[in-house]
Amino acid sequence: MRAALFLRYKKLIEGFVDPEFGGLVSVEPPKEAAFGDFSTNVAMILAGKLNRNSVELAEEICAKLREDDRFERAEVKKPGFINWFVPKRVLIDCVPDILDENYGKSDLGKGRSINVEYVSANPTGPIHAGHVRGAVSGDVLARLLSFVGYKVTKEFYVNDAGRQVEVLAKSLYHRYLELLGKAGDLPFPSDGYPGEYLIETAKKVVEERGDKFVGCEESERLDFFKKFAVADMLEDIKKDLRALDVAHDVFSSEKALIEGGAVERAINLLKSKNLVYRGVLPRPKGSDSDEWEEREQLLFKSTAFGDDVDRPLQKSDGSWTYFASDIAYHANKIDRGFDEMVDFWGADHGGYVKRMQAATSALSDGKKKLDVKLVQLVRLLKNGKEAKMSKRAGTFVTARDIIDEVGKDVIRFIMLTRRDDAPLDFDFEKVVDQSRENPVFYTQYAYARSCSVMKLFQRVFPNKSLPSAGDANLALLDDQDLQLVKKMSDWPRQVIIAAQKREPHRIAFFLCELAAVFHSFWNQGRENSLLRFIIPEDLDKTRARLIVLKAMQNVMKTAIDIIGVTPVEELR
Numbered sequence: 418m419r420a421a422l423f424l425r426y427k428k429l430i431e432g433f434v435d436p437e438f439g440g441l442v443s444v445e446p447p448k449e450a451a452f453g454d455f456s457t458n459v460a461m462i463l464a465g466k467l468n469r470n471s472v473e474l475a476e477e478i479c480a481k482l483r484e485d486d487r488f489e490r491a492e493v494k495k496p497g498f499i500n501w502f503v504p505k506r507v508l509i510d511c512v513p514d515i516l517d518e519n520y521g522k523s524d525l526g527k528g529r530s531i532n533v534e535y536v537s538a539n540p541t542g543p544i545h546a547g548h549v550r551g552a553v554s555g556d557v558l559a560r561l562l563s564f565v566g567y568k569v570t571k572e573f574y575v576n577d578a579g580r581q582v583e584v585l586a587k588s589l590y591h592r593y594l595e596l597l598g599k600a601g602d603l604p605f606p607s608d609g610y611p612g613e614y615l616i617e618t619a620k621k622v623v624e625e626r627g628d629k630f631v632g633c634e635e636s637e638r639l640d641f642f643k644k645f646a647v648a649d650m651l652e653d654i655k656k657d658l659r660a661l662d663v664a665h666d667v668f669s670s671e672k673a674l675i676e677g678g679a680v681e682r683a684i685n686l687l688k689s690k691n692l693v694y695r696g697v698l699p700r701p702k703g704s705d706s707d708e709w710e711e712r713e714q715l716l717f718k719s720t721a722f723g724d725d726v727d728r729p730l731q732k733s734d735g736s737w738t739y740f741a742s743d744i745a746y747h748a749n750k751i752d753r754g755f756d757e758m759v760d761f762w763g764a765d766h767g768g769y770v771k772r773m774q775a776a777t778s779a780l781s782d783g784k785k786k787l788d789v790k791l792v793q794l795v796r797l798l799k800n801g802k803e804a805k806m807s808k809r810a811g812t813f814v815t816a817r818d819i820i821d822e823v824g825k826d827v828i829r830f831i832m833l834t835r836r837d838d839a840p841l842d843f844d845f846e847k848v849v850d851q852s853r854e855n856p857v858f859y860t861q862y863a864y865a866r867s868c869s870v871m872k873l874f875q876r877v878f879p880n881k882s883l884p885s886a887g888d889a890n891l892a893l894l895d896d897q898d899l900q901l902v903k904k905m906s907d908w909p910r911q912v913i914i915a916a917q918k919r920e921p922h923r924i925a926f927f928l929c930e931l932a933a934v935f936h937s938f939w940n941q942g943r944e945n946s947l948l949r950f951i952i953p954e955d956l957d958k959t960r961a962r963l964i965v966l967k968a969m970q971n972v973m974k975t976a977i978d979i980i981g982v983t984p985v986e987e988l989r
Contacts, residue, residue: 421521421909422503422511423455429487430457433478438462446907453490453500454903461497471497508902509891515905515968516886521912521975526567532750533559535761536658536665537574540650541585542612543815544657546795550841551761552816553832553981554792556663557921558759560979565916570755573665574746577647578672579739584608585650586642590630592619593642599631612812618649657816661825662981669749671742679745680737683780684715684730686748692718692779698726717744722775740769744776751781758785759919764793764838788919792837798844823849826982830857833925833980851988853936856929861985863932864973866939867966868986870950874963877953883967884960893961897938897948901965904934905972921980928976935969 427444434442447456460475467474475493482488482501491501514520535555538548559571576582588609594600596619605611622630622645630638651668658664674680687693696716716727717740730741750758758777762769770789777787797804797814804814819828827848834856835841853859871883894902908927915923942949950962977984 421514421523422507422906423910426455426457426487429485430459433459434463434466438466445910447494447498447500452494453492454503456494456498456500458498460493460499464497475499503903503906505894505899508899508906509894511902511906512891512964512968513886515902515908516964516971518971518975520971521564521909523565523909523913525565525913525916526562528566528568529756530568530570530754531562531757531759532570532572532753532755533562533759533761534572534574535559536654536663537576537761538654539576539581540647540654541581541610542650543614543817544654545813545815546797546819546843547763547792549661549816549819549828550795550832550837551763551792552658552661552663553829554790554837554921555759555761556661557829557833557924557980558790558919560981561912561916561921561924564979565912567916570667571665572667572669575647575651575668575670575672577651577670578675578742582643582647582672583639585610585646586639589615589618589622589642589646590638592616593622593630596620596623597628597631599628614653615646618646621645621649657820660820661816661828669746671746674745674749675737675742679749680741683745683748684741687717687744687776687779690779692721693730694718696727698729717772717776717779719772719775719779722778724771724775728772740772740776743773744780747773747777747787748780751777751785755785757788759788759790761790761792761837764791767791790837790919793835793840795832796840796842798842798846800846804845819843827857829981830860830925833922834929836920836922856925858988859936860928860932860973860977862988863935864970864977864984865986865988867935867970867973870966871963873951874959877951878956878959881956884963886964889960889964890957891961891964893958894965895948897941898962898965901931901934901938901969904931905968908972908976924976924979928973928980931969931973931976 423444427442430444431439431442441462442457442459444455444457447453460478461471463469463478464471464474472493472495475497479491479493479499482491482499486504487507489502489504491499494500533555535558536544536548536552538544544552556571559569563569584606587606588611591600591603591605591609592615594603596616622642630641684693694716695713697711697713698716700711712733714729715731717730719728720726728740729738730744732738747758760773770791773789774787777785797819822845831843831848832841847855848857849855851858851862874881874883911923911927915921938948946952950959950966952959974984
C-alpha cells in the first residue's frame with residue numbers, strides 16, 4: 418500500500434529543505450477549510466535558516482508547486498504559510514488505498530515495546546465511573562498503539578498492600594460476623610467499607626470456612642481475610658472490565674513486589690547513583706507550625722530531575738512510603754525491558770506526576786520515559802440531576818450499574834467524546850437518545866445508512882453484483898463525493914497524531930466528523946436526486962459512488978474496532 422496522502426505531500430515538501438530540518442516541516446489542513454486542503458510551514462523553516470523573508474521565500478516555493486500537477490491553487494498566506502488544494506485525480510487515486518483493509522496502519526512504533534498501565538483501582542470495592550473512563554481510554558490507546566506497530570503490554574497494578582487492605586479485611590470480618598449472628602454490639606469499623614458488596618464476599622467465607630474465625634484473635638485471622646477480600650474484589654473488578662471489553666495482559670501485585678525485596682533493590686540502586694540522602698524537608702508553604710514536624714527523613718533527590726522538592730521514601734515508623742513502592746514498581750517495568758511507559762491516573766494524582774517521572778528518569782539514567790495521562794472526573798446525570806449513589810456500593814455509582822443500564826458500546830464511545838484531561842458529563846438519557854446530538858447514535862446511524870444503500874442497490878439493480886474498484890469509473894465522481902474521499906484521506910494522519918500524542922479521543926472525534934460529512938451528503942440527496950448514492954438511470958455513477966461508500970465503511974469499521982464497539986448494520 419502506498420503512503421498516506423499527507424505523507425506523500427510531506428515527502429515532496431521536505432525536498433525543499435536539508436534532511437536535518439525535515440522533521441520541522443509540517444503538512445496539515447489549515448485552520449480554515451476555505452484556505453485549502455493542506456498547508457505547510459516549509460518557507461518559515463527555510464527563512465530562519467537562510468535569513469530570508471518568509472513571505473518572499475514562500476512565493477518562490479509556491480511558484481514551483483504550481484508547475485506540479487499534484488498541487489492545485491497553491492497560495493501564500495502570511496506570515497509565510499503555503500496552502501493548496503488537492504486535484505481531483507489525486508483524490509480519486511486515493512480510493513483504492515482507502516479500500517485496503519490495512520489502510521491507516523503504519524510502522525510508527527517500529528516494534529518498540531510499550532507498557533500501558535490503566536485502571537489500577539484499589540481492590541477494596543467495585544470500580545466506578547471514574548475508573549471506567551480510564552479503563553476505556555487506556556484500552557483504546559493500547560489498541561491504537563498496536564495498530565501503528567508497537568508491541569503493547571496492557572497492565573493493571575494491584576495495590577494489595579498498605580493500610581487500606583487491612584481496613585478492607587476488618588470490614589469483611591464484621592460482615593462475616595453479622596451473617597453468623599455473632600457481631601453483637603461490635604460496631605462496624607468507623608473507617609471501613611460499608612457497601613453491600615462485602616456481604617456477598619462474606620457469604621463465600623461462610624460457605625468455605627463456616628464459623629472457624631468466630632472469636633479468633635486478629636493476628637490469627639487478619640492475613641486470611643486480607644487475601645480472601647483482595648482476591649474476591651479483584652475477580653469482581655475483572656468481571657466488570659470484561660463486560661466493558663477491557664482486558665489486561667498482566668496484573669502486578671504491590672504486595673509481591675514488597676515481599677520480594679523490590680523496594681530495597683530500587684532504593685539501593687538510587688543510593689548507588691548518589692540520589693538518596695537523609696535530610697530535613699523545608700516547611701511547606703502555608704503550613705501551620707503545630708501541624709508540621711521538623712525531622713530527618715530518607716529523601717530522594719527528585720529536584721535534580723525537575724521536581725519542586727525532594728521526596729520522602731520512608732515514614733516515621735520506618736515503613737516505606739507509597740512513593741517508594743511506586744519507584745520499585747516502575748523499576749520493575751524498566752527491568753522488564755519496556756522502551757516506553759504510559760500510566761493512566763486519576764486527576765487527583767496530578768501532584769504526583771513530576772516525582773514519578775523524576776524517579777523513572779533516575780532509575781534509567783534518562784533512557785526511559787514515563788508518560789502520565791491524567792483522567793478527569795465523570796459526572797453522572799439522571800433525570801437532570803447528578804447520580805451519586807449505588808445501593809451495592811453505598812457511596813458511588815458502580816461500573817456495573819452503568820453497563821447494565823446503557824451497554825458497553827455506548828459507554829466506550831461516550832468516554833472518548835472529551836479529552837481525558839477535561840471533565841465529562843454522562844447523561845443517561847442523552848447517551849441513548851436517537852438524535853444527532855448523541856455522537857454514538859450519529860456515528861452508528863451513518864454506518865447503518867451505508868449498509869441500507871448496499872441493500873437498495875441489489876433491489877434497484879437485481880441482476881448486478883456490488884461493484885469493486887476495478888469495475889467502477891471513479892472519474893465520474895462529483896465534488897460532493899470527493900468531500901467524503903478528502904475526509905477519509907485524513908484518517909492515517911489522525912491515527913499517527915493520536916498515537917504520538919497518546920490521545921485516543923481523536924479516533925472518536927474523527928468518526929463523528931466522517932459521519933457528519935456522510936450525513937450532509939445524504940441530506941443533499943433528499944433535495945437533489947442526482948446527488949443520491951443510488952441513481953436508477955445511471956448505473957456507472959452509482960457504481961462509482963458505492964465504491965466511495967465501501968471505502969467509508971472500511972475506515973469506519975477500522976476506527977470503530979479501535980474504539981472497541983460493534984458496527985451496527987441496522988438501527989431499530
